[in-house]
Amino acid sequence: MSGVKHQKWWGWGVEGIGFNPEGKPNFAPFVKKAIGLDISKPGTPPKFEDLDVPAPVIDDALRTRLLDVVGERYLLDDDLDRVVHTLGKGVRDLMRIRRGDLRRVVDVVVYPADEAQVQKIVDLCVDADAVLIPFGGGSNIVGALEPMPAERRTVVSVDLGRMSKVLEIDDESGLARIQAGALGPQIEEQLGRRGWTMGHFPDSFNHSSLGGWIATRSTGMQSDKYGDIADIVRGLRAVRHGEVLALRPLPSTSSGPSVREMVIGSEGRLGIITEAWVNVHRVPEVREIVGYFFPDFTSGLDAMQEIHTSDAHTIVTRISDANETEMSFATQRAQKGRKKLVMNTLFGYLKRRGWDLEKMCLSYIGFEGGRRYVKQNQAIVKEIVTKHGGIVVGTGVGSVYDSKKFDTPYIRDFLLDRGATADVSETTTPWSNLKHLYDTTIEAANHAFDTAGTKGFIMCHFAHSYHSGACLYFTFALPDNDKATSYQNYDTVKRAIQQNFMDNGATVSHHHGVGSEHAPWMAEDISPAGTKLQRALLEGADPGNNFNPGKILHDGEPGIAMHSYDAPAPGGVSGRAEQVPSA
Template sequence: MSDRLSAREVKRHKWWGWGLDDVTFRYDNKPAFPVLAKNKVGVDLDSQQPVVPDLSVFEIPAGRLPQEVRSGLTAAVGAENVIEDDEYRVIHSFGRSLPDLFRVRAGDFARLVDVVVYPASEEEVAAVLRLVLEQDLVLIPYGGGSSISGSVTPDVAEQRPVISLNLGRMREVVEIDDTAGLARVEAGVYGPDLEEQLNAEGWTVGHFPDSFTYSTLGGWAATRSSGMQSDKYGDIEDIVRGLRLVHPDGVAVTKPIPGRDSGPSVHEMILGSEGRLGVITEATVQVHRLAPVRQVIAYMYPDWEHGIRGMHAIARSTDVTPTFTRLSDGPETEFSLSMVKEPSSTKGRVAAKVQDGLFAYLRSKGWDTTNEMSISYVCFEGSKEAVEQQKALVKKIVKSNGGITLGAGPGAIYDQKKFDTPYLRDFLMDYQVFGDVCDTGATWSRLNELHARAYQAFYATQEEQGLPGFMFCHMSHSYHAGACLYFTFAFPYSSKQQALQQYYAAKGAVQQTFVDLGATVSHHHAVGTEHQPWITEDIGEVGTRMVKGLFADNDPGRNLNPGKVVSP
């Protein structure tokens, strides 16, 4: 095992947004983007000055950590791994949900965590938890801080000292069982570090959520994450085969073997529990050999309905096994085209002319290349022969459903930029524009109705609020019975005083549409507090009572991330 990182070497977000301080979204090389921003949300990027956050202008409330607790934490993990710096406390008190980011940018620091603690082992985690229980403190496990559901944010009414337990020092692949295709991994490892360690041995876990660069294995398990390659590798509940959880009564262990659980599944109870049962310290995950060939191919359909038929046919095919399938509707395709950089080379200018010629041809065939045309991406992995065979089969399916093949060029660009979107949300907030997402899972038979009704709900709400808005959607995460719909919306808020009220009205209208049509409140963005208002409609009154009973029995003192998933 390599030397542990120090607490201050663990990767962390900037205090006011996503990722690194020196990485930002640029529009000066995307000529179509300012036009779209002006037309869709009424923002003139060239005439408005962005609002740049500055932590120094805010008063940071003092921590509430008693000396006795500080001494106990120091004894458990070492003084250098107990941090009470203001910036660290701010970072760890907010996830990356839009309400979190709005509040942190506004200096709304009514309740911050009181200390950030970095354990280096399961034993140190257990020692911290014992102290929490003895002193009646609150413990919030922290992975990468990428939660957009309020899962790491302390309750503003909480009076007890709050500890944020950052597992970022626990980041090693402990061992790989080559025969079983299983790897034991510490829970604090970030996605890129996990893949780097596995790739070095010729393996991959294949889990790539949008938050990949700033999320951890333990966080994926605790929130039931899903990655964009779930068509092949599965959701996190398929990938994680065994778990270790530090619990108030000891360590709960689930075995990474087929037929693992007898009776109700303890493993399934831990997955998605968001820190309310304890702290996940290790997971055994299934791993796969790296494919010799990986290619993403782009396709285009005349509209959403043709595209959904094509996606359904691919999902139901007995001969095609793609790594992922994705379909953008007309508005998202329009947005994607606005993100294309201005060509700066002869090759780029030739490609732009080819695209213009293609779109002119499609218009001559009756396609609406502005509002309806829907782009799709399909990823293939395997041997060269297998990939070529799969591509030929999908090409036939796409053609039989009215689509055309664009090729590998657009697919490669998508694959390179797939983790960059969160930086755009920060950029929009600089101009007082909200950009956020709602995701859901539904059956194939309900996807088109759900797609249409969500749009109706959003735009009706924006009309009532007297605000412009823009929404787009893509389909991803295909299953035998259905798929995930992932909606993105943006609008400028009218004032800081009304901003969150306007945001919750827009998001609430879309979320309510999901549950009204029998879809899930969220496909892979957890519950936390942001999706809690719909949890009973999602799992039923009896289901809610069962979950409350589970948490109450295992954490009667409400010391473990209280208030998340279900209210007390």
């Protein structure tokens, strides 16, 4: 009715698109080996009519005032729209939706057309002591969209989907002013018409917005060149009660503590972002993703570090460990003809060189710029890869990655409908700690699988290089056949991984944000003094607790998060529960 398209209420992406294992003969055996699950049975997506959606809580006076602002077409309180705007796309969200476990659902959804309407909505809602939750693409996976379970006030979801335009481009400065509701494809299509790119391509690119990227401190796949969203955003506007925060697009400032940095990562708690000035770059002449093989993960990590400190300039440096490499091969279509012959010849050659193919790791490295510049950088990288025992596979493998890079969540949903739970945890740590963190996280997850009494699988890839360190991105899966224990088993593994990050010199999250999912570890991550500063900021800026309350820092709810399921306390696996904040 609103004209704004949304993802499925029960899963990732739009209706009619999903993962199909047909033509991928190695996928079913891989899943059976990894987690003991037979995927031959048909999936069982949930039915909306089976959901018991609580009635909206909104008085007639506020509803009438909101109608006066946006009009009847752009105020929706039907059950479907309210459910779509309540849960994100984290595995815990999707587990709950499949079990009909709805708690506090948003009461009404409004679609403002511009900043002026956002201001009116904010002022009306704060004056009425209602709760405001901004909504972009709905792809959040850390519980940043859902109202708090005990919330008794009216909850208004402010969907910015109508605010999706590139408003202007400063060609001389390489800056673009873009509305916060614009999704990744909308941004790149509008910029591309004039020869520009923002260069920001997170995994959620197709279904996430500029405002969401800013609110969660997003990082895109090409961050080696373009930086994360904090590097890209130079100025912004955010609506607060009775005022608009306006930050000009300056290249750098010394204006005291950075207000821009306060808003980046604030997850809607400091106001509703309406637009931003961002760095943009001319579309490059050449863009290539090249595939490489390494004999093991350690040699690949060493190569990634040397590439980062070399004279090479890349847009992507990524390597999967042996488990993720195996999974990547398992999701490929059956090789035929010349392609099959080439791969068999290559694997035979590697065996003769003494490679253990079960330890082999697949890497992707991206280059862009002028043709000559790209070739120069590829030559430097090839020398480093060879030095560390790796080989160049070519752009054919790289193009497969490039075409499928946004599809992984569909595999997760496919497995979830057949009795498996899969989730991710990502973090950063200094180069000197990278291998240790990898080893201890794998060990912690495997111990958690044993503690839960279930077969499990964990894999990892390296991505996003920095001067002092890098990001490790872990994916884990376990069977979900017993609904009585599935929540607890999932929590046991998730907590073990997150606690290991804290115990071994890493951060709670690299680019997914905090939400309610990661909030219990914030005091360990940034110290109690750090959370004290954050709390002072959030409470001082929003004394009525009207802007997305309960995110980033807990407001008194028990357990790991507002949607925990009687599992051990966050330190339960490692015996460090006393370090978890009880704010």
